Structures are given as C-alpha cells and as structure tokens.
Amino acid sequence: MTRWVLHVDLDQFVAAVELLRRPELRGRPVVVGGDGDPTKRGVVSTASYEAREYGVHSGLPLRTAARRCPDAVFLPVDREAYDEASREVMAVLRELDAVVEVLGWDEAFVAVDDDPEGTARLIQRRVRESTGLECSVGIGENKLQAKMATGFGKPAGVFRLTGGTWSEVLGDLPTDALWGIGAKTARRLAETGIRTVAQLAAADPQALAARYGPATGPWLVRLARGEDDSPAVGTPYVARSRSRETTYQQDLDDWDEVRREVARLARRVAGDVAAERRAAARVVVKVRYAPFVTRTHGEALVEPATDAAEIEGAALAALDGFTERRPVRLLGVRAEFTRE
Template sequence: MARWVLHVDLDQFIAAVEVLRRPELRGRPVVVGGDGDPAKRGVVSTASYEARAYGVHSGLPLRTAARRCPDAVFLPVDREHYEAVSDQVMAALRSFGVVVEVLGWDEAFLAVDGDPEAMAREIRDRVRAATRLECSVGIGENKLQAKLATGFGKPAGIFRLTGETWFEVLGDRPADALWGIGTKTAKRLGDLGISTVGELAAAEPVVLAEAVGPTIGPWLVRLAQGRDDSPVSDAPHVPRSCGRETTYQHDLDDWRDVRREVAQLARRVAQDVADDGRNAARVIVKVRFAPFITQTHGRTLDTPVTEAHRIEEAALAALDMFTRRRPVRLLGVRAEFVR
C-alpha cells in the first residue's frame, strides 16, 4: 500500500469554470443553478466565494439566493462543459502514474509515496497548467484524514492531517465536522450527550451500537478516531441507482396530476434501467411539498425487474404511501439496482 493518500478538490469548481469563460465576472458573486433564471424554481448547484459570503450555498432555492444576494450573476448549468473540463483535470492527475479514485467532477483521491507536500504542489501546478483552475490538496494516512484535511487547505492550499495531529485539529470540533455524519446523526448523538469529535472517539462502541445500530455505532467511533481502511481504488464507479426528478414552476394541486407525473417519471427511469442492463430491486418516490418540505417512500419489488410497467406500478404504490395532499413543487423517482 502507498504511504500517503492525497485528496484533490477543485476550488468552487463550477463557478470557477464559468468565470474562465466570462473573465469579466471575476470578483463578482456568481451563482450557477437551473436555467439561470432566479425568478424560476430551482436550486443552486454552486456559488462563488463572493456569493457564499452572502449565505448562498449549494441546494439553496434560487429565489432565496436572489434575495440574499440581489447583485449576483445567475448562470445556467452546463453539464457537458463541466464534464469536459473535469476530464482534463482527471487526465492531469492520472499523468502521475499513481492510482486515482475519481469521486466526481471536482475531486479525487490519489495513493502516493515519497514527499506528499512536494507531490501536492506538483498536482496544483499540473492542474493549473491544464485547466487554469485552482485546487486544494489534503494529505492523510487514509482517505478519511485526507478528505477532511482538504477543508483546512482551502482555498488553493495544502494541509496534512494524520493520526498524530487528529485530535489536536478535530477533537473539539462538532461531530458533524466528520465526513459521513450529517445533521440527523449529529442530533441523535447530541441526545446521547455526545457533541464533539473527541467525545465520540471516547464513546463505548457497545453503547453506541445499542443506541444507533450494531453496524453504525462502532463505525461512528472508528470515524471519530480517524480510522479508515478503505483502499484508494481506480475501479470504475458503478452507480447503485438511477433516477429522474422535475421541479414544477407552478405547484401541482390536483393529486391526479401528481400521479400522472410520477408515472411519466417512472417510465423514463425504466428506460434508464433498461439501458444500463441491470435489474431494479426497489423504487423510491420523492415528493417536495410547498413551500420546501421533502419526503420519500419506497417500494421493494418481489423480484428484481427491468419491465417499465412493473417499475411504474411500484412507483405509484410508493406514492400511495404519502398521506399529505398539499401542493407539490417537485417529484422524483429513483430505482435502486440489485447489489
């Protein structure tokens, strides 16, 4: 195994790519999301650092972003262009001849030996030369440490986090500072009197197993201790699911319209399942009620299928599990593949 893991993360990737195309926007608050019209419904895909200073962040409704930062420049999402630039970034990383695990458009892990800081500096230079984009690099003894280190290096910096410095850097930080712990899990831990990384690391795995589950409990303790034995792998990513969703510019008030839209989305997902050549084992329906309340329900299939009518039936059965009949602003259907 390589001695070090490096996590490379492009700084404000989508916004930075857009600024490269429009240099006159440099230094201005830029928000990318939807079709670029903040008067329409949609969410922020990314925001420049200048926009983030106003409280604009990924996942925020575009209308809210416009209220928080009325002087922002709003741009539409251009997936094909971002993918093309991402390919250039990943090619630059692979040019080092080491194992590269791609996490998405804008981040990847590398397994390296030798001087990790020197490698990190060379990575930043090659990415900049290939794309004119800046990146931050986290250095760790495992993927968890490297991933968290990157946040301390932003923007355009390098930071090393190891088992020796883990608690010095993270011990007093809230538990949800850890990669993999969200607000819900943090709240459950808070109910147990655990609020910091250090407190979670000192918790008894058996106690947590009883409180949050026999697998999740001990895993949370290992996470808080900075332990991670997952290897850096360049195996192609195999998606666990595929889905489609639509945000409606006007609320769907009639549940018959909701059923019709879910059926249509399910048929599109069924085509994606067939194109992928794998079987769907479970179908999940997401409903976002006005103003912004999101719920999901799922239906497990008796046997894995690819047939469109079976996936549509499962989606409608999942929809029937919703008891609310409030106006709907977003619908989504997702099929989970057999694992």
C-alpha cells in the same frame, strides 16, 4: 498499502467552469442553478466564493439566493460542460504513477507512497495548466483523514491531517463536521450528551452499538478517531443510480396529477437505466412539499430490472407511501442500481 492518501477536490467546480467560459465575471458573485432565472423555482447548484459570502449555498432556493445577493449573476446548469471538465481533470490524475479513485464530478482519492506535499503541488500545477481549474488537496494516512483535511486547505491549498494531529484539529468541532455524519445523527448523538468529535471519540463503542446498532455504533467511534481501513481503489467510477426530477413553477394540488408526473419521471429514468445496460434494484421517489419540506420513500423491485413498466410500478408504489396530500413543488424519481 500505500503510506499516504491524497483527496483532490476541485474548488467551486461548477462555478469555476462557468468562469472559464465567462472570464469577465471573475470577482463577481456567480450563482448556477435551474435555468438561470432566479424569479423561477429552482435551487442553487453551486455558488462562487463571492456569492457564498452572502450566505448563498448549494440547495438554497434561487429566489432566496436572489434576495440575499441581489447583485449576483445567475447562470443555467450546463451538465455537459461539467462532465467534460471533470473528464479532463481525471485524465490528468491518471497520468500519475498512482492509484486514482474517482468519487464523482469534482473529487478523487490518489494513493501515493512518499512526498505527499510534492505530489499535491504537482497535481495542482498539472490540473491548472491542463484545465485552468484550481483544486485543494487534503493529505492523510487514510481516506477519511485526507477527505477531512481538504476543507482546511481550501481554496487552492494543501493540508495534512494525521492520526497525530486529528484530535488537535477536529476534537472541538461538532460531530456533523465529520464525513459521514449528518444533522439527524448529530442530533441523536447530542441527546446522549455527545456533541463534539472528541466526545464521540471517547465514547464506549458497545454503548453506542446498543443504541445505533452493532455495526453503526462502533463505526461512529472509529470515525471520530480518524480510523479508516478502506483502501483507495482504481476501478472505474460507476454511477450508483440515475434520477430525474422536476421543480414546478405552480404547486401541484391534485394528487392524481402528482401520480401522472411520477409515472412520467419514472419512464424517463427507465430510459436512462436501459441506456446504462444495468439493472435497477430499488426505486426512490422524492416529494418536496410547499413551501420547502422534502420527503422520500423507496420501493425495492422483486427482481432487478430494466423494464420501464416495472420501474414505473415501483415508483408509484413508493408514492403510495406518502400519506400527506399537501401541495407539491418538486418531484423526483431515482433508480438505484444493483451493486456489482
């Protein structure tokens, strides 16, 4: 195994791409989301650092963002532009003599044998010169440490986190600061008196296994200790799913209409699945009730399929799992591919 893992994370990626196209907006609060109209329903895709100072963040309703930061510039989402910028950055990383594992649009792991700080600075310089974008780089002895380190290097910095410094840096932080632990798991841990990373690291793995399962319990403890034996792999990034969703400007009160909309979204997703030439194994439906409560239900396909009728049928079956017939503001359908 290589000695060091670098986590390269593009700073405020979507906003940064927009600022390259609109340099006159530098220094101003910029919010990207929906069609760029904050009077309509939609959510923030990303916000510039200036907008974040007002409490604007990804997933926030655009209308709320406009109230928090009335001077912000709102821009529509342009996925093609972000795809192209991402491809350019990943091409720069692949020019290195190193294993590159792409995680998505704006982040990747890079495995190196020595001089991690020097390589990190080289990456930052090459990405900046080639694309005009800035990135932060976390350095660790494994992927988990590198991923956690990046947050301490932002923006445009480099930070090293190792087994020797892990507890000092992270020990007093809440458990949901860890990569892989969300608010729900953090609440469940807090119910047992485990609130910090240090407390979780000191927990008995077998006791947690009894509560969270034989695999999840010990994994939570390893996570809190900064332990990760998964290698960086250079296989091409492959999307795990395809999805479509729609935010409605007027709530859908009629659940017959909700059913028709889910069927419509499912057919669009089926078209995306067919284009991928990969089979879907599971279909998930997302419902966001008014005012802003989100629920999901999934339905596994009997056999992996690309057929539109089967994907639509699974989506409608998943929709049947929603027992509340409240007004709906957003619907989404996601097809999850088989693992290859």
